[in-house]
Amino acid sequence: xxxxxxHYNRLNYGTVKDESLINKILDAEYEKDLKKDPQYxxxxxxxxxxxPDDAIVKFRDVRISFKMGPVxxxxxxxxxxxxxxxxxxxxxxxxxxxxxxxxxxxNRINDVTKGVIAYNNVPIxxxxxxxxxxxxxxxxxxxxxxxxxxxxxxxxxxxxISEGLRAFHLYHDEQDRLNKVMAMIEQVGLRPxxxxxxxxxxxxxxxxxxxxxxxxxxxxxxVIADEPIxxxxxxxxxxxxxxxKDFKERHNMTVLFIAHxxxxxxxxxxxxxxxxAGKIVELAPAQEMFDYPLHPYTIALLSAIPIPDPKIESKKxxxxxxxQMHQYTKDDLPELVEIRPGHFVRANKxxxxxxxxxxxxxx
Amino acid sequence: MEKPxxxxxxxxxxxxxxxxxxxxxxxxxxxxxxxxxxxxxxxxxxxxxxxxxxFTGMLDANGYIKQGEILFDDMxxxxxxxxxxxxxxxxxxxxxNKDSNGPKPMSKKDWLKIRGKRIATIFQxxxxxxxxxxxxGFQISEVLIKHHHMTRKQAKEEAIKLLEKxxxxxxxxxxxxxxxxxxxxxxxxVVIAIALACRPEILICxxxxxxLDVTVQNQILDLxxxxxxxxxxTTIFITHDLGVVANVASRIAVMYGxxxxxxxxxxxxxxxxxxxxxxxxxxxxxxxxxxxxxxxYIPGNPPTFSSEIIGDAYAPRxxxxxKIDFLKESPMFQISETHFAKTWxxxxxxxxxxxxxxxxxxxxxxxxxxxxxxxxVEE
Numbered sequence: 225x226x227x228x229x230x231h232y233n234r235l236n237y238g239t240v241k242d243e244s245l246i247n248k249i250l251d252a253e254y255e256k257d258l259k260k261d262p263q264y265x266x267x268x269x270x271x272x273x274x275x276p277d278d279a280i281v282k283f284r285d286v287r288i289s290f291k292m293g294p295v296x297x298x299x300x301x302x303x304x305x306x307x308x309x310x311x312x313x314x315x316x317x318x319x320x321x322x323x324x325x326x327x328x329x330x331n332r333i334n335d336v337t338k339g340v341i342a343y344n345n346v347p348i349x350x351x352x353x354x355x356x357x358x359x360x361x362x363x364x365x366x367x368x369x370x371x372x373x374x375x376x377x378x379x380x381x382x383x384x385i386s387e388g389l390r391a392f393h394l395y396h397d398e399q400d401r402l403n404k405v406m407a408m409i410e411q412v413g414l415r416p417x418x419x420x421x422x423x424x425x426x427x428x429x430x431x432x433x434x435x436x437x438x439x440x441x442x443x444x445x446x447v448i449a450d451e452p453i454x455x456x457x458x459x460x461x462x463x464x465x466x467x468x469k470d471f472k473e474r475h476n477m478t479v480l481f482i483a484h485x486x487x488x489x490x491x492x493x494x495x496x497x498x499x500x501a502g503k504i505v506e507l508a509p510a511q512e513m514f515d516y517p518l519h520p521y522t523i524a525l526l527s528a529i530p531i532p533d534p535k536i537e538s539k540k541x542x543x544x545x546x547x548q549m550h551q552y553t554k555d556d557l558p559e560l561v562e563i564r565p566g567h568f569v570r571a572n573k574x575x576x577x578x579x580x581x582x583x584x585x586x587x
Numbered sequence: 588m589e590k591p592x593x594x595x596x597x598x599x600x601x602x603x604x605x606x607x608x609x610x611x612x613x614x615x616x617x618x619x620x621x622x623x624x625x626x627x628x629x630x631x632x633x634x635x636x637x638x639x640x641x642f643t644g645m646l647d648a649n650g651y652i653k654q655g656e657i658l659f660d661d662m663x664x665x666x667x668x669x670x671x672x673x674x675x676x677x678x679x680x681x682x683x684n685k686d687s688n689g690p691k692p693m694s695k696k697d698w699l700k701i702r703g704k705r706i707a708t709i710f711q712x713x714x715x716x717x718x719x720x721x722x723x724g725f726q727i728s729e730v731l732i733k734h735h736h737m738t739r740k741q742a743k744e745e746a747i748k749l750l751e752k753x754x755x756x757x758x759x760x761x762x763x764x765x766x767x768x769x770x771x772x773x774x775x776x777v778v779i780a781i782a783l784a785c786r787p788e789i790l791i792c793x794x795x796x797x798x799l800d801v802t803v804q805n806q807i808l809d810l811x812x813x814x815x816x817x818x819x820x821t822t823i824f825i826t827h828d829l830g831v832v833a834n835v836a837s838r839i840a841v842m843y844g845x846x847x848x849x850x851x852x853x854x855x856x857x858x859x860x861x862x863x864x865x866x867x868x869x870x871x872x873x874x875x876x877x878x879x880x881x882x883x884y885i886p887g888n889p890p891t892f893s894s895e896i897i898g899d900a901y902a903p904r905x906x907x908x909x910k911i912d913f914l915k916e917s918p919m920f921q922i923s924e925t926h927f928a929k930t931w932x933x934x935x936x937x938x939x940x941x942x943x944x945x946x947x948x949x950x951x952x953x954x955x956x957x958x959x960x961x962x963x964v965e966e
């Protein structure tokens with residue numbers, strides 16, 4: 225029992241300062257692999273932040289796979305990612321690249337096959353104590369893509385928003401709960417009379433506001449926004465983006481913002497990670513990513529953003545990314561390398577030299 | 588001037604809902620010319636889909652055309668032969684055009700000759716517009732057999748050719764596949780192939796890329812553009828994203844509250860927008876947002892039509908609304924030969940108003956955005 229409480233406290237206050245727990249699990253996994261295959265080489269695992277204690281969520285050598293009958297499909301592999309406390313990290317990639325899977329793995333909706341996900345240096349993947357799982361489920365919240373599919377059609381707004389409060393008994397009495405819901409509904413720009421209504425009575429933008437209220441009422445530390453604006457009109461997108469940004473600044477949350485459109489992500493996020501086929505290909509501060517994009521996939525994504533100017537658009541050439549263009553050989557495998565401070569790109573040695581030349585020419 | 592392929596005059600479309608009659612399209616006049624790409628832009632609920640559905644007679648069962656005409660060749664698509672509808676048994680409404688002069692009213696049989704054959708539509712969600720129970724090949728050849736009276740074998744050959752046209756790799760093998768085996772972008776390509784099968788004169792694209800990724804969106808837009816050059820059809824492009832239409836449209840109509848509030852060539856709309864709603868739409872694009880500043884957005888919600896709209900429908904959300912906007916609807920003002928806008932701001936008596944900063948420096952910001960996105964810009 226004391227052990228459980230200890231672990232629980234660690235998670236609560238972040239008292240675990242080192243990565244010993246993470247490393248222990250990684251070592252154990254390495255030994256297991258070594259037994260299966262004596263030639264197995266331990267993959268390099270490194271953090272991406274100067275101060276590793278800044279990270280609220282750490283992915284270390286994570287693999288997520290789905291079993292389809294006898295076939296195991298690896299969706300995400302060798303994922304190393306640090307999410308800094310208090311930042312908005314944009315995760316960009318096309319559909320099927322595994323970006324949603326990564327978000328859901330933090331929330332323990334998808335299981336991790338290999339590797340560790342740590343929250344405040346406490347491992348939260350695989351088998352963990354019930355108390356920690358409970359804690360994670362309150363501190364990590366999600367905003368979903370489709371505002372009509374993610375709200376219970378048969379529940380009124382009051383119930384939808386306070387469901388989390390009820391599940392974790394986060395209120396003293398009925399009046400307290402109602403006060404909390406009222407305060408939240410005003411913060412997202414809805415009115416108290418909306419509480420008794422049902423999701424179908426709202427427009428898309430308003431529904432997304434309900435989704436955000438449901439997420440924010442838990443007072444989360446970490447929010448996973450999974451394409452929250454893809455299903456919305458352009459004019460309403462801006463409202464929802466501003467709202468998320470507002471909440472983040474007021475409550476000092478950390479946000480993982482998942483999207484497929486780089487233009488939106490640039491506006492909202494501090495750092496951007498571009499993901500292709502389950503692997504991070506480039507990771508950089510938002511402005512840096514737009515100033516010095518290196519990986520061909522990032523460049524292809526950038527060229528795809530439509531510009532509302534007919535003259536510019538008429539001359540545009542789309543760049544299509546062909547994953548076969550990389551000539552990776554067995555002894556020159558690609559890695560995520562820091563090419564400038566804070567700017568990581570997935571490349572092998574040959575490509576790295578090319579990228580450095582590009583950077584040198586632009587400076 | 589050139590003769591339009593479709594000419595809409597004073598169209599009013601109504602719906603019966605909750606025992607009430609509600610006008611959703613409130614007097615739209617628009618000409619569509621042969622070979623052009625017309626984009627209709629507006630928020631959801633502005634009536635842009637309903638408007639184009641009248642061209643193919645696909646209004647929902649509770650919708651009806653109250654007034655106006657849609658001239659296509661020598662037919663009037665707004666004239667319904669006979670349509671009766673009872674409202675909860677209380678009253679029976681029979682809509683029948685009795686005036687004998689002018690074009691013949693449209694019967695169900697007449698529609699079959701137009702819908703799909705001469706005017707085809709591509710819908711937003713390719714998963715719902717394809718039948719999950721039939722193979723892709725069947726769904727394409729079905730169209731060919733029905734409209735072109737081909738045999739099954741001929742239809743298959745032609746269908747594979749069409750699949751190749753829309754750049755589906757290994758078309759002969761994928762002919763037998765079912766919709767769920769295709770990705771979203773591929774499914775949209777199949778829908779385009781089905782539309783192609785009849786060589787339509789007009790192709791209505793109803794938000795064809797909204798459900799797709801940015802990179803895939805680009806490919807689909809390019810495909811539509813490419814095929815248009817080959818088949819010489821007229822495209823009507825519906826979208827809520829002004830960013831998308833810059834690439835495809837030659838003319839743009841902005842819709843709000845069931846009316847067209849501004850229309851002109853795409854240069855008119857992007858370089859010299861005149862209506863406050865167009866300003867708001869343009870300035871809320873995230874591409875033009877400056878990091879650190881809040882993005883501008885349109886406050887409030889689009890009108891619901893449940894109560895009568897007095898004056899300008901956009902006035903309650905409009906920062907630049909004049910007093911008269913709340914009282915009286917503005918007429919359509921002509922700005923140039925091609926450019927029209929429906930706002931009192933263009934009236935000579937209106938006070939001079941400073942356009943929002945984003946609009947004033949729109950071209951500058953766009954050049955900056957293009958530079959950032961590694962596109963070539965003419966200096």
